[in-house]
Amino acid sequence: MNSILIVEDDKILNRGVSFALKREGYDVISAYSKIEGKEIILNNENKIDFLLLDINLSDGSGLELCKEIREKVNFPIVFFTANDTEEDMVKGFETGCDDYISKPFSVEVLKHKINAMIRMQKGVSHNVFEYKDLKIDFEKIEVKLNDKDVNLTATEYKILELLAKNKGKVMTKEMILDKIWDYKGNYVDDNTLSVNIRRLRKKIERDPKNCKYIITVFGIGYVFGE
Known part of the structure; x- marks a missing residue:
């Protein structure tokens, strides 16, 4: 209960x-x-x-x-x-x-x-996350789409991991930047975040103009899942 x-x-x-x-x-x-x-x-x-x-x-x-x-x-x-x-x-x-x-x-x-x-x-387990055709193994740091490997950069993976682990929760751009800006010492600004989101969508979304994984909440940020 x-x-x-x-x-x-x-x-x-x-x-x-x-x-x-x-x-x-x-x-x-x-x-x-x-x-x-x-x-x-x-x-x-x-x-x-x-x-x-x-x-x-x-x-x-x-x-x-x-x-x-x-x-x-x-x-x-x-x-x-x-x-x-x-x-x-x-x-x-x-x-x-x-x-x-x-x-x-x-x-x-x-x-x-x-x-x-x-x-x-x-829907979020400690080690493996699955949603629709996407599977993320947090322990192995592996991403698969339709059982095929998806090659992501370190920043792209970090963004995807953060959004997936907060599935259904709206993440403001500020929240995302705060979590990933110093990842391995690399600074990520607002523009870089937008670029990485766009590249990430091209790799995991069937139609980047009609997303089902990374959804834009206009004026606020992003949310994972429809």
Whole structure:
């Protein structure tokens, strides 16, 4: 049974979402403050599969909580928010969230979003990643497309590895650059990143204009998977 933590200080909303998700078979834990949510996460890291997090909590910011825990956990994090401007979304993605759902929202849509993200999370194994016709062996540093070897440069592989290991999570250009800029001492700027993405797509996408692996999120960055 998948376990979901809801950190939302609106008790009526928290209890309503909790009730709906329990009816779908989820094990739901509710927290009503930043401090309470953080304690549950740090004490129950291996038991939580998904986090629903309000941005504006009575004792602090959900953005701050996400940033504080992101390096310690790998489960999906989705923000509840009434602020869904591009600037606010970018801030959220930079702290490490995986997606947003705007208030008011449909519980049915939320349920499908949770199911999809948990499925994607479980698609990444520790050593071998498979999606559609693409297979990445992280241990051997090998990439195959339709069982044929794909020859990548070190930077191309690093980008692909990063996106695949964060499947379903929108990665801003800044996040990607921060992870790969000093790979083997080589600096990678925004323009170089775009060039490497374009070359990578030519090697793994059947139609680079209709991508199914590396998808552009306009104005923000990239996400792996349709």
